Amino acid sequence: MESRRPYDIDSLTDIAFRLFAQRGFDATSMDEIAKAAAITKASIYHHVPGKEALLARGLDRALAALFAILDEREAKEGTPRARLETIVARVAEVTMRMFPEVSVLFRVRGNSKTEREAMERRRAFDAIVTDLVHAAQREGAIRADVDPALVTRLVFGMSNSVVEWYRPSGRIAATEIATAISRLVFEGAAGTPD
């Protein structure tokens, strides 16, 4: 079968991650990726050495997008609390915008070197946010009766969980979801709107 359009590692990563996000990395074969791309398995190996290389490429995209948030002006300037609010809202947005890559990132558990390296970088990201939670606690803007690392984990736990059910074409818009996360995280379910 002839390829319908020219492929490169990036377009094949797009196709592979739609399948990985839907069925899981382990449950997806190179055969299925080739079929979804409408090319032969032989020609897919012309572009990429294997499934692991596609995984590494997509995980790298997700991690680069997350770390880029920390370099945004609003994430670097202002009070720890304000910086934290920016980061939480932006992480939720990136999660939904880069849904396939981020959802696969949140599911890796160290089955390979690629997965272990991605987990290591996620932990480094969380450590930076935990320092900010701690700073916000010291200024009295975040409750101090919960361990800062636990706050980080639970907050991102809520935010990351959208990958379980979010669909770009779904009933609830991404901005509404990001706003809901921000409200619940900072004000709580029993809180009243500002």
Next chain:
Amino acid sequence: MESRRPYDIDSLTDIAFRLFAQRGFDATSMDEIAKAAAITKASIYHHVPGKEALLARGLDRALAALFAILDEREAKEGTPRARLETIVARVAEVTMRMFPEVSVLFRVRGNSKTEREAMERRRAFDAIVTDLVHAAQREGAIRADVDPALVTRLVFGMSNSVVEWYRPSGRIAATEIATAISRLVFEGAAGTPD
């Protein structure tokens, strides 16, 4: 190799779910389950028809434990808000107590009939909780500016996320985690202790 102790489907489910929780259902083979149980692959098929049957057994345990929460007295009596607080705290506790089963339940995505049935039962559970969130919103005890189904998803998203990192032998005790979830969910990160 002789079995060290008598096996039945329940003890094999225990062993299988430790592996499923660690590596994922798809990444775990019957060979590996037999090896972890220290019995031959032939003798494991004496007890269970296959990996899918072990999956069904463990998912059923997790779902039965979650639905049992709804039958507890504090989840049935009192205000919607009080019932909701009980359910959120108890779901977090069950998640940690039945860590392997619940973590696998939270990761299934419909790759088989067993997985689709489990997802259906989870959705039924969430629908019951969503009705309760809606009732709590009507009595003014839960903020009404977030869709009730979205509140349910995000709250359980936070609670369920503990399966990503919780270890029974870890630094933070299960009760401390359940308390933190309850505080963040109802009062928010910026809230002050009662």
